[in-house]
Amino acid sequence: MGVPYVGVSAIMAIPFLSQLTSRTPANPAYIPEITTGSDHVMSFSERVIHFSTCLLYLVLFNLVVDPTKELRAQHGLDSSIFCEDAELFLINTHFALDFPRPLLPNTRTVGGLTTGPGRPLAMEWIEFLESAGEDGVVLFSMGSYATGIDEGVAGLFAGAFAQLPQKVIWKLNGKPSATLTPNVKVVDWIPQNDLLGHPQIKAFVYHCGMNGVWEAVYHGVPMVAVPLFADQYDNAQRLVSRGMAVKVDITTLTSSELAQAIHTVISDPSYKSNATRISAILRDSPRTPTEEAVDWIEYVIRHDGAKHLRSAALDLNIFQYLLLDVIAVLLLAFITFMIILYCSCRLCFRGCKRLYSGSSKVKSE
Structure with a gap:
């Protein structure tokens, strides 16, 4: 067009x-x-x-x-x-x-x-967040694509949350096929950016989709990265490299390991400190x-x-961009030069050998 x-x-x-x-x-x-x-x-x-x-x-x-x-x-x-x-x-x-x-x-x-500053939350969210007291709340989401979850994985997450002193907001489309403890609130939708901006959110357990990552970074929330596919592994590595997240492997993860990872990012002040530092860098822009x-x-x-x-x-x-055509020509020129040099040296050597042999015969006679 x-x-x-x-x-x-x-x-x-x-x-x-x-x-x-x-x-x-x-x-x-x-x-x-x-x-x-x-x-x-x-x-x-x-x-x-x-x-x-x-x-x-x-x-x-x-x-x-x-x-x-x-x-x-x-x-x-x-x-x-x-x-x-x-x-x-x-x-x-x-x-x-x-x-x-x-x-x-x-x-x-x-x-x-x-990303952006968190907007005021509905009273339902405020009451749940404030009821958590000093322990705070863990936000858990596997993104908009996680429309369901099998019984084994649901039990893994539920078992991990049962070991936490914090309350948990679990974003899930549908009901989890697992028994939940009273500290867990399951919802099918969350105002994610607004919740992450609330000081009661102590950690974000997330599959590392890009938008949620930026929202957590913007608000300086430490994370437990649970990548599932594609770019999520790379996003998780960047969070770990910056010191604001712990990465876990969903294929070998146990309830105890997940609970320990959550405990680590909340109890170790370096994770919150690094998250705050990265947040300041992200926000420090005139536009x-x-x-x-x-x-x-x-x-x-x-x-x-x-x-x-x-x-x-x-x-x-791609061949021109990588200079493969130039490299091929130069390589061909180099090989040609070496062949000519080799042939010239060989001819010179033979000529010198004949000349030496002729002079030797004259002397002997």
Whole structure:
């Protein structure tokens, strides 16, 4: 249609996709790839595994996804399913939590779009929070996708909450198939950002979906990270790296381990201190994430796009971008030179050998 558009990511930047869609540099030596759960400081073996993962992603994308681009264009379908033609990229990240990395001028960070000061809570919530006393309340949610939970996992969570002196708000669509102790309140909806802003919330047990992570960071709430899939492992690692969360493995988790993890983040003051510090960094900005996003969208409208921010690398295919064609030519030139040098040396050696043999015969005669 020729209308400029802005690409928006609901998660943090995916390094290999950023390289392909906006040509953003992503060195796998220190920029963790999605689903790896890696930190930005890696051992040699971790870097080997991480590099192999990045290479696999790039190969699969170029072999499976990219070849369909021309076919989609022929049939009038959107040929830029990963926003390759976007004028601007808005990424749901902030370096208060994310690992530092290079970004191009047409990429802007707007992490925390759903965050903000907590609004006044309904009396029902106020009464429950205040009834918890000094022990406070633990907020537990597995996100909007957790529509149900099997009996074994429900029993695991219920068993952990039974060991806590705190009260628990459990966000769950449906009834848990487990016996609950009186300190647990099960609801199918919560005003999550508003609850996290209340001082009675002492810890947030969460699957690490991106929006909830930013809300917890904004309000400085320590977390127990229970990642389930996709980018959640990476989000959890960032929280652990910043010292504001404990990460647990749902596949091996027991009630006692979960209760101990919750106790740790509440009783150890370093977790709250780190959460408060990261919160201060996130908030320390002249513009809110929403204002920042609006500013740049209006910028694109005013200038009928943002071509001047676009990298020329986008006009290169993956072989040109990685200089594989240049490397191949230089390698061929080097091999050719070495062959010529070898042949020249061999001819010189043979000539010298013949000359030496001829002079030796003359002397002997």
